[in-house]
Amino acid sequence: MSEIVQEAVATLNAKMGGEGFDGVAKFVITGEGALIIDGTGARAGDDEADVTLTASADVFKAILDGDKSPTAAFMTGQLSVDGNMGLALKLSSILS
Secondary structure (H helix, E strand, O other): OOOOHHHHHHHHHHHHHHOOOOOOEEEEEEEOOEEEOOOEEEOOOOOOEEEEEOOOOOHHHHHHHHHOOOHHHOOOOEEEEEEEEHHHHHHHHOOO
């Protein structure tokens, strides 16, 4: 697992405050790996998911740091979403 994925897992778990997510979402960080958010929190993994979000490491970090909104990244083509858009929208509250 890359350092970027490890940092993302730690950051997402902190943002969720020990809460899980109602669904299964996968974040693919291009060139680094993938992580899963589900009912148990965030962890490194490449499991099947209801929605998959893909972005570069820089874009993903900017979203987690609050420097870029997930919606803006999606609208400008920096973040791709495949699968359940409703779950993707729920993720924005975790990411922001």
